[in-house]
Amino acid sequence: MEFRDLKRQYQLHRTQIDTAIKDVLAQTNFIHGVQVMQLEEELAQYVGVRHCITCANGTDALQLALMTWGIGEGDAVFVPDFTFFSSGEVVSIMGATPVFVDIDLDTYNISVDSLDKAICYVIEHTDLRPKVIVSVDLFGQPADYRRIRNLANKYHILVLEDGAQGFGGKIGERKACSFGDIATTSFFPSKPLGCYGDGGAIFTDNNEWAEKLRSYCVHGRGEDKYDNIRIGVNSRLDTIQAAVLLEKLHFLDEEIEMCNLIAAKYTEQLHSFVKTPVIATDVLSSWAQYTVCFKNDAERCSVIQNLREKGIPSAIYYKKPMHLQKAFQPYRFKDLECVVAESVSSRCLSLPMHAYMGIGDAAHIAENIVKSI
Numbered sequence: 001m002e003f004r005d006l007k008r009q010y011q012l013h014r015t016q017i018d019t020a021i022k023d024v025l026a027q028t029n030f031i032h033g034v035q036v037m038q039l040e041e042e043l044a045q046y047v048g049v050r051h052c053i054t055c056a057n058g059t060d061a062l063q064l065a066l067m068t069w070g071i072g073e074g075d076a077v078f079v080p081d082f083t084f085f086s087s088g089e090v091v092s093i094m095g096a097t098p099v100f101v102d103i104d105l106d107t108y109n110i111s112v113d114s115l116d117k118a119i120c121y122v123i124e125h126t127d128l129r130p131k132v133i134v135s136v137d138l139f140g141q142p143a144d145y146r147r148i149r150n151l152a153n154k155y156h157i158l159v160l161e162d163g164a165q166g167f168g169g170k171i172g173e174r175k176a177c178s179f180g181d182i183a184t185t186s187f188f189p190s191k192p193l194g195c196y197g198d199g200g201a202i203f204t205d206n207n208e209w210a211e212k213l214r215s216y217c218v219h220g221r222g223e224d225k226y227d228n229i230r231i232g233v234n235s236r237l238d239t240i241q242a243a244v245l246l247e248k249l250h251f252l253d254e255e256i257e258m259c260n261l262i263a264a265k266y267t268e269q270l271h272s273f274v275k276t277p278v279i280a281t282d283v284l285s286s287w288a289q290y291t292v293c294f295k296n297d298a299e300r301c302s303v304i305q306n307l308r309e310k311g312i313p314s315a316i317y318y319k320k321p322m323h324l325q326k327a328f329q330p331y332r333f334k335d336l337e338c339v340v341a342e343s344v345s346s347r348c349l350s351l352p353m354h355a356y357m358g359i360g361d362a363a364h365i366a367e368n369i370v371k372s373i
């Protein structure tokens with residue numbers, strides 16, 4: 001059994017994907033091929049925003065957004081305490097200060113009450129300017145954008161949606177990566193929409209930011225690559241990855257539908273025994289991960305062990321909250337506690353989740369978990 005079965009996905013769609021890759025090889029248009037432009041158009045249309053700019057990976061996508069907004073020294077950027085390292089790393093790269101915010105126990109996403117408190121704290125007790133909220137769509141579920149938007153308006157803060165795990169999710173009829181002033185995603189192979197290497201994309205409705213993003217990702221280009229009007233980076237999605245993604249985009253919604261059936265089965269069998277994920281009303285998760293919480297680390301360890309003996313893989317996302325990472329020690333605000341993030345990271349476990357396992361597999365895994373606690 002695979003944690004995320006990329007092999008089966010490839011075997012099932014092999015003909016189309018191989019043809020798409022061979023076309024690029026024949027055209028030898030490895031950088032800036034027409035497939036890249038076509039993908040950007042299709043992604044923008046899928047998400048329902050005006051502009052999509054592809055880039056080399058999801059971390060660069062976040063950094064490019066912060067560059068475009070001119071975020072730097074003296075700026076406070078609010079980041080959930082429970083996420084992948086990148087969400088906070090890019091803030092530090094830009095010389096700004098990450099302020100880690102506790103999460104909601106049910107959704108694992110940023111707690112909007114804690115966010116409000118953190119913004120007030122920064123205003124009252126520091127010299128930092130509150131500038132950006134990095135709202136992460138963790139494990140596939142969009143963050144609580146109705147309330148995040150209210151706060152952003154109240155304090156005049158920008159929303160950067162880190163949709164690396166949330167691509168394909170929805171609130172009502174609105175798709176993930178349309179909620180931030182700028183939104184980003186990652187095409188790392190195991191993400192909901194993954195390519196066959198590294199890749200990322202940035203989304204926005206704002207024309208001026210879109211133009212800057214296009215410049216920053218190609219060495220700060222002006223008229224062309226050899227006219228440089230700002231200091232940028234080299235961050236592009238290559239044509240082979242774009243060709244693969246164009247094919248995979250066709251069946252993404254189908255995969256997400258299947259993942260939702262798997263998730264429903266897990267929840268049905270597990271909710272009386274462990275803390276299962278809660279999806280907010282009117283929200284569709286793209287299920288980058290299905291993550292449960294046990295009573296404590298000891299119970300988690302024994303479950304991992306028992307599953308392993310049955311050949312069932314599992315993974316801990318994430319073992320350490322951001323504020324406890326060594327790299328972030330210089331940024332600690334002792335008054336802003338993240339007790340939920342600390343608790344969840346000591347008890348959480350992510351289970352196999354992909355469109356190519358059966359409902360029966362989910363039932364079998366759930367049974368083994370119930371037996372081990």
Ligand SMILES: *Cc1c(COP(=O)(O)O)cnc(C)c1O
Binds near residue numbers: 084136162187188200
């Ligand atoms: C994967 C991920 C990223 C980074 O994406 P890369 O393409 O690996 O750089 C950023 N944020 C979150 C929440 C992620 O899961």
